[in-house]
Amino acid sequence: MMERSLKRIVIAGGGTAGWMAASAFARFLGPSYAITLVESEEIGTIGVGEATIPAIQLFNQSLGIDENEFVRATQGSFKLGIEFADWREPGHHYLHAFGAIGRPLGLLPFHQYWLRHRHEGGMSSLWDYAPSARAANQNHFARPNDKPGSLPSGVAYAYHFDADLYAKFLRKYAEERGVKRIEGRINDVTVNATNGHIESVTLASGQIVEGDLFIDCSGFRGLLIEETLESGYEDWSNFLPCNRAIAVPCASVDPLTPYTRSTARNAGWQWRIPLQHRTGNGYVYCSDFISDADAQDMLLSTLDGAPLAEPRQLRFVTGKRRHIWKKNCVALGLASGFLEPLESTSIHLIQTGIAKLLEFFPSAGFLQPDIDAFNKRMDFEFHSIRDFIILHYKATNRPGAFWKRCRDMDIPESLAEKMDLFLSNGRIMRFNEELFTELGWLQVMLGQGxxxxxxxxxxxxxxxxxxxxxxxxxxxxxxxxxxQMPLHQQYIAVHCAAPPQEKRRAMS
Structure with a gap:
């Protein structure tokens, strides 16, 4: 006989991960579950501005969120892809564009015909056939408006937005649907001596919050999944050596570009994420090759607008928890692992974790086959994204000690097989519905040389x-x-412009 259903879900931590989970649970589990989120305003969140991939549209749509309202509330903009500047070598750039490139014919994908064209002396670029890439290069944007009987536009898009504002937006959504928020810092965790499950968390105020299922959204610390349940951590710094980041917002400049930019630097890479009222910037780097002070100086010297806040430093180790779900605790966001945001996958991994948890949602018995299946799926998701990110570092001709280390490093066999297959006759194999499609792999492999x-x-x-x-x-x-598309900035002005903000004073 199946054990009774669990009824109490406790989410430890807010931020993007916590409020995405709370919103999804409120939407799909309904009022029969008591959902409590515990967060402390004293702790704050890591969110410094987020770039996403098109899959986030599915999450927002599943919640019934109006897209214009969401973009307006988060001061967001639209994203057609990621520009990689100086990655293959200084002076070279390419775009990992979302959406279609040409169209298949017969048994072959479009790029095989383009490869023949190139082998026969043709000079066209692959991105000449990518609607999203062409639009991005012109700073154009419009939502696809595919009409019956016409060719699909081939355009796909994601968003840039303020992560803190997204969390606030989702908090309102979740609380309106019954989620209870408790302000407080977790000081202690009580574990059942018999089965090792978490029974409750105790706040600094002395309040005890009991639950059946606990969601760890406590960030890098992993308060529940690691400090309490000792899940363990897979360290991937041998493949992805960057271990620090400095982030700072700056004033917006024209034009408002509909893409993220990643620029390779001597000891890592720099991101640029344009929002309506500011631009998010950061430098992800390896501390073996540059000091923190020099990294900060480099970042501040390359901003295209005046800095709007003091730079914030983050330290991390790339990798993942050995068990993202252990006992009655599931980790989401930074508590589950960290892959640098080179391909904007952070929110996707939160979204995937929530979706897989709902797919394998437990009874009160927490049966191990369900837990094992969830962990296996999440392991695959992390590993496949990891390989895609490693590709950017491995395939490069950039000079310098950092890049030589990356170029010379051993890589996972799974990635080596993909690269070897592509180098033979341009074939790309996608396994088990991994996140990045053949077109994603195609653009990065060609772009990296x-x-x-x-x-x-x-x-x-x-x-x-x-x-x-x-x-x-x-x-x-x-x-x-x-x-046919208008300028990105014009499109936002018509459809989803955020209210004007008081201008913040730049740092002196």
């Missing part, structure tokens, strides 16, 4: 004239889609 020796022989089934016509139609379509 991997050049296939050949292409699929099936691409030769087109005559030279047919190949030219096929490519020409794809390029015309991408150009037409991009040209």
């Amino acid at each position: 991997l050049q296939p020796k050949g292409y699929s022989p099936l691409a030769d089934l087109l005559s030279a004239e047919q190949l030219q016509e096929f490519l020409s139609i794809a390029a015309q379509h991408a150009r037409h889609v991009a040209d």
Whole structure:
């Protein structure tokens, strides 16, 4: 006989992870579950501005959130991809664009025909056929408006937004649906001596909060999953050596670009995330190759607007918890692990953790097969994203000691297999619905300088004239889609402009 359902869910920590979880539980579990979130305003959150990937649309849509309201409330902007500047080598740049590139024909993806074109001396860029890339290069944006009977636009998009404002937006959503918030710092955790499950947390005020299922959103500390349950941590710094970051917002400048920018630096890389009222910036670096002071000086000297706050430093070790779900505790966000935000996957991993927890939602018995299945799926998600990020560091011709270490490092066999397969005839294998599609891998491998020796022989089934016509139609379509869009800033002004803010004084 199945044990009774659990009824009390306690979320330890707020921020983006905590309030995403609270909102999803309130939406999908309903009023029969008591959902309590404990957070302390004294602790604060890491959020310094977030760039996302298109999957976040599914999360917001599942909650019934109006997109314009969300963008307006979070001072957000739209994102068509990520520009990688100076990654392959100084002076080179490419875009990891969202959405389609050309269209498949017969049994082959579009890029196989483009590879034949290049092998025969053609000079077009792969991104000539990508509507999102063309629009991004023109600072254009509009939501896709695919009409019945017409070719799909091929455009996909995500967002940039203020992470703190997103958490506040979701807090309002969750509390309106019955989530109870308790202000307080957790001082103690009580564990059942028999089964090792967490029974309650005790706040600094002395208040005891009991629960059946605990969600650890306490950040890097991992108060429940690590300090209490000792899950253990897989250290991936041998593959991803950056271990520190400095973040600072700056004043906005025109134009408002519809893409994130990642610029390679001597000891790591710098992000730029444009919001409506400010720009988020940060330098992710390895402390073996640059001092904290020099890293801060470098970041401040390369801002394109006046800094609006004192820089904040973060220290981290890339990797993940060995068991993201242990006993009756599930970790989300930074408590579950950390992969640097090079491909904007932080919020996606929170979203995936919530979705998988709902898929394997436990009874009060917390059966081990459910826990094992969840952990296996999350392990795969972390590992596949890890490999994709490693690719950026491994495939590079940049000079300097840091980049030589990255270029010379051993890499996981799973990544080596992907790279070898692509280098032969441009083939890409996607396994078990891993996050990044063939088009994502294609753009980064080509962008980082991997050049296939050949292409699929099936691409030769087109005559030279047919190949030219096929490519020409794809390029015309991408150009037409991009040209029809307004400027990104104009689109926001019409549809989802945030209220004006008082101008903050720049740092002196």
